[in-house]
Amino acid sequence: MADFIKLKAKVSFKCLILLVLQLHLTAASAVSQNLYVSPDGNDSNNGSILAPLQTPATAIARVKTRKGNAISIFIRKGIYYLDKPLLINPAALNGKKLHIRSYQNEKVTLSAGRRLHPKWEKHTENILKAKVDTGNFEMLFVNGQPLPLARYPDYDATARVFNGTAVDAIDSSRTARWKNPEGGYLHALHQGEWGSFHYRIKSIKNGLPELEGGWQNNRPAPLHKKERFVENIFEELDAPGEWFYDWKTRFLYAYPQKGTDLNKAIIEVSNLRHIIEIKGTSEMPVSNVAVSEIRFAHTERSIMEHYEPLLRSDWMIYRGGAVLMEYTANCVFTGCEFTNLGGNAVMISGQNLKSGIKDSHIYNIGSSAVCFVGDTSAVRSAAFGYENFIPFSKMDKTPGPKNNRYPLQCFAENNLIHDIGKIEKQCTGIQIEMASEIHVSHNTIYKVPRAGINIGDGAWGGHIIEHNDVFETVLETGDHGAFNSWGRDRFWHPNRKTMDSLALAHPEMILLDAQKPVVIRNNRFRCDHGWDIDLDDGSSNYHIYNNVLLSGGLKFREGFYRIAENNMLINNSFHPHVWFKNSGDVFRKNIVMRPYFPILVKDWGKEVDYNLFQNEADLKSAKSNGTDMHSKFGNPEFVNAEKGNYQVKSTSPAWALGFVNFPMNEFGVQNERLKNLADKVTFPVLLDAELESKIQEMPWLGIRIRNVRGLGDRSAFGLPDEKGIVVTEIPDSSILAKSGLQINDVIVAANREKTDNIIRLEAIRQQLNWTGKMEVEVFRNQQKFNLVLNLK
Structure with missing residues (x-):
C-alpha cells in the first residue's frame, strides 16, 4: 500500500510538471503575440513586458514579423512625443489584426507636440523670453492648458465670438504700431455668419494688411465688419497668458499668468497635424485595427493648409485630423480622449467600411470632432460651389455613386463631444458628406459654434441619426440648426425658376443622389440661435420622428419627400420655406406650441394634418392655408415638462390624433463615465396657456x-x-x-x-x-x- 501511494505521488508530480510546462508554453506563445511599449524601454529590446520597446512606431514596425494573426500593442503610462505620424498600412500589418491599447487602463498620451525646456530670462517688467531651437508652432501649452497667441482684442472667455472681436482689428491706427507683422493672422466671420475666414498677414502696405488665405468657406463673401480679431503679432503681447514666438530669431516670449512659475511649468508646443494614419489602398484596405483607451493631444492648427470644396455645400475642409482613416474596414477607436488639438479630431476619408469611433471624449479642439467624408470621384456630375450646376443635357443621370470611395456603414456612437471649433467656425460635432448608411447614435454634443450634426449633401443617404442629445449649438454663427443639412444634389439649381421647371419635367432627378431615406429619430435637440432641425436648400428623402425639439422648431426648405411625425416642438413650431409643387412632404401627428411660420409656400405637400396646436387661433391660422382639417388644439398635458419628461398624459388630446409616447431617458451618451462628465441640457420654461394666465x-x-x-x-x-x-x-x-x-x-x-x-x-x-x-x-x-x- 505504501509503494502504491509513492507511485501515485510520482505520477501526480509528473502530471503537475507537464501541466506547468504546458501553461508556460501557452503563456510564452501569448507573450510572443504581444508587444509592450514604455517610456523606460529601449527600441532594441524584444518588446516583452520585461524588456519593452520605447516608441509606438517601433512596436508597429515589429507587428509584421510577430507570430500569430492577432497582435496587441500594450502601451505603459506616459506621454509619447512623436517625430512623425504613426502609419498603419497593409505592409505594416502583413495580414494581421492589430489592437493598440493602454496597459491596464494606465494613462497614455500620444502627442503630436514637443516638450520644451526653455531657460527664461527677463525681457520687460511683465514679459519673459527664452531661446527655443525648434521649428515654428502655433499652439503652446503650459501645465496642460492652451494659452492664447498674442492678440487684439485680448482673450475674453465670456465673449460670444472668437473669445473677443473688434471692428478696428486692422485699422491703420493699429497696424501702424506693428513693426514686423509678417506671419500674423486675421480671423473673421463670414459676412452672413456662415462660418469663418482665416488669413495670414504678409505685410502692411499703406496702412492696410496684405493678406493670404480666405479659402476656408465654400460660400465666398466679404468679411464680417465687426466679428474679427488679429493674433500672432508681437506688439499685441500685452495681457497675462499671452505668448509670441519669433520664428526668425527663435525667441519665445511669454506674459505669465499670475501664480504661474514658467521655470517650473511643463511647456509643450504643437508640431504634427496628424497622430495616427490608418491608410490602405483600393486593392488592399487596412482591416481589423482597434485602438483603445489612448489620449491624443497637441496637433498643429490646420487653418492654412489645403482646403477642399465639398460639392455645393457651404463647406471647405482640411482632409485630415489627429486620426486619419482611408481605405479601411472594421477599424475602431474605443474609449479614447481627444483634446488640445489644433484641427479635426477624427477624419474618416474616402473608402471606409464599418469603421468608426465609440465611447470616446472629444473636447477643446480647433475644428470638427468626427468627419465622414467621401471622395468627390464617387459623385456623378459633381458640381462645386453654390452657384454651379451641370446642365441637364450634360448630366450623368445614372442613380447613385460612381465608385465605392466613400464611407459606408461607418459609425459614431456613444461619444461625448463639446467645446469644439475653438478657431474654425465652419465645423461640427459630426460631419457627413458623400457617404452612405452612417450610424450616429447616443452622442452628447454641446458648446459648438455651428451645428452639432451636419449632413452636407444627399449623396447617398441611408443614415440613421438616433438617441443623440444636442444642445448649446450655433453659438458663434447664424442661420443654422442643432441638426443641419443641405441637399444641393443633381436636381438642385441656384435659380429657383429653373429648378422648378426641371423638377416638374424630370421628377426622376430628385432621388438620383438621395437614394435612401435619412432617418432622424428619438433625439433631443435644442438650438436657441436657429432651428433645432434645419433641412435647408433641397434636403430630400428624410423620415423624422419621435424627436423632442426644445427651442428652435423644425424647418423644411425646398426639397422633396420629407416625413415629420410624432415629434414634440416645444415652445415653437413648423417652419416650411419655399416648397415645391408636388413636394410629397408630410407633417402629421406632431405637437406644436406656436403657429406655423410659412415663407413663400403655396403648395402644402402631400399631408399636413392631425397635429395638436396650443390654442384655437393657431389652429385657425393653419386651416386658412387649407391644412390641418383634422388637427385639434388644447393643452398637450406633458407628464413633467420641468424635468424634461414630455410624454403626454392619458387624458391628453394628442392621443386622439394618433400621437404615441416614446422614451425620454435614452438621449445622449450612455457610458457611465462619460455621462457623469457631460453637461446637462437646460429645459425651457414651458410657454403654455396655463402659464400665460398665471x-x-x-x-x-x-x-x-x-x-x-x-x-x-x-x-x-x-x-x-x-x-x-x-x-x-x-x-x-x-x-x-x-x-x-x-x-x-x-x-x-x-x-x-x-x-x-x-x-x-x-x-x-x-x-x-x-x-x-x-x-x-x-x-x-x-x-x-x-x-x-x-x-x-
Whole structure:
C-alpha cells in the first residue's frame, strides 16, 4: 500500500510538471503575440513586458514579423512625443489584426507636440523670453492648458465670438504700431455668419494688411465688419497668458499668468497635424485595427493648409485630423480622449467600411470632432460651389455613386463631444458628406459654434441619426440648426425658376443622389440661435420622428419627400420655406406650441394634418392655408415638462390624433463615465396657456413689463383691443431704452406676430435672440409705429 501511494505521488508530480510546462508554453506563445511599449524601454529590446520597446512606431514596425494573426500593442503610462505620424498600412500589418491599447487602463498620451525646456530670462517688467531651437508652432501649452497667441482684442472667455472681436482689428491706427507683422493672422466671420475666414498677414502696405488665405468657406463673401480679431503679432503681447514666438530669431516670449512659475511649468508646443494614419489602398484596405483607451493631444492648427470644396455645400475642409482613416474596414477607436488639438479630431476619408469611433471624449479642439467624408470621384456630375450646376443635357443621370470611395456603414456612437471649433467656425460635432448608411447614435454634443450634426449633401443617404442629445449649438454663427443639412444634389439649381421647371419635367432627378431615406429619430435637440432641425436648400428623402425639439422648431426648405411625425416642438413650431409643387412632404401627428411660420409656400405637400396646436387661433391660422382639417388644439398635458419628461398624459388630446409616447431617458451618451462628465441640457420654461394666465407681469431684459388689463388700459393707451404688453419701468441705461423704447409704451406685435401677453412676447424673443434684434409694433400716445429693439 505504501509503494502504491509513492507511485501515485510520482505520477501526480509528473502530471503537475507537464501541466506547468504546458501553461508556460501557452503563456510564452501569448507573450510572443504581444508587444509592450514604455517610456523606460529601449527600441532594441524584444518588446516583452520585461524588456519593452520605447516608441509606438517601433512596436508597429515589429507587428509584421510577430507570430500569430492577432497582435496587441500594450502601451505603459506616459506621454509619447512623436517625430512623425504613426502609419498603419497593409505592409505594416502583413495580414494581421492589430489592437493598440493602454496597459491596464494606465494613462497614455500620444502627442503630436514637443516638450520644451526653455531657460527664461527677463525681457520687460511683465514679459519673459527664452531661446527655443525648434521649428515654428502655433499652439503652446503650459501645465496642460492652451494659452492664447498674442492678440487684439485680448482673450475674453465670456465673449460670444472668437473669445473677443473688434471692428478696428486692422485699422491703420493699429497696424501702424506693428513693426514686423509678417506671419500674423486675421480671423473673421463670414459676412452672413456662415462660418469663418482665416488669413495670414504678409505685410502692411499703406496702412492696410496684405493678406493670404480666405479659402476656408465654400460660400465666398466679404468679411464680417465687426466679428474679427488679429493674433500672432508681437506688439499685441500685452495681457497675462499671452505668448509670441519669433520664428526668425527663435525667441519665445511669454506674459505669465499670475501664480504661474514658467521655470517650473511643463511647456509643450504643437508640431504634427496628424497622430495616427490608418491608410490602405483600393486593392488592399487596412482591416481589423482597434485602438483603445489612448489620449491624443497637441496637433498643429490646420487653418492654412489645403482646403477642399465639398460639392455645393457651404463647406471647405482640411482632409485630415489627429486620426486619419482611408481605405479601411472594421477599424475602431474605443474609449479614447481627444483634446488640445489644433484641427479635426477624427477624419474618416474616402473608402471606409464599418469603421468608426465609440465611447470616446472629444473636447477643446480647433475644428470638427468626427468627419465622414467621401471622395468627390464617387459623385456623378459633381458640381462645386453654390452657384454651379451641370446642365441637364450634360448630366450623368445614372442613380447613385460612381465608385465605392466613400464611407459606408461607418459609425459614431456613444461619444461625448463639446467645446469644439475653438478657431474654425465652419465645423461640427459630426460631419457627413458623400457617404452612405452612417450610424450616429447616443452622442452628447454641446458648446459648438455651428451645428452639432451636419449632413452636407444627399449623396447617398441611408443614415440613421438616433438617441443623440444636442444642445448649446450655433453659438458663434447664424442661420443654422442643432441638426443641419443641405441637399444641393443633381436636381438642385441656384435659380429657383429653373429648378422648378426641371423638377416638374424630370421628377426622376430628385432621388438620383438621395437614394435612401435619412432617418432622424428619438433625439433631443435644442438650438436657441436657429432651428433645432434645419433641412435647408433641397434636403430630400428624410423620415423624422419621435424627436423632442426644445427651442428652435423644425424647418423644411425646398426639397422633396420629407416625413415629420410624432415629434414634440416645444415652445415653437413648423417652419416650411419655399416648397415645391408636388413636394410629397408630410407633417402629421406632431405637437406644436406656436403657429406655423410659412415663407413663400403655396403648395402644402402631400399631408399636413392631425397635429395638436396650443390654442384655437393657431389652429385657425393653419386651416386658412387649407391644412390641418383634422388637427385639434388644447393643452398637450406633458407628464413633467420641468424635468424634461414630455410624454403626454392619458387624458391628453394628442392621443386622439394618433400621437404615441416614446422614451425620454435614452438621449445622449450612455457610458457611465462619460455621462457623469457631460453637461446637462437646460429645459425651457414651458410657454403654455396655463402659464400665460398665471404670469401677468415680470422683469424682461432689464426693464419691467405687464399685460394690458381690461377696458381701462384700452382706453388709456388708445388700443384697438385689450391685448398687449405695457412697459412699466425702463432705466435710461437699459439697452431697450437706447433702442427707443419708453415707459408706458404698449408692445402689440413682435416679428409681425401678435403679442397678446408677455409669455407670447418672450416666446418670440427666444426665437430671435440669436439675431440680436427684434422688430416690434408699439402704441404710444394712441399712435402705432415700429421700433427695432437691440436684444444684446
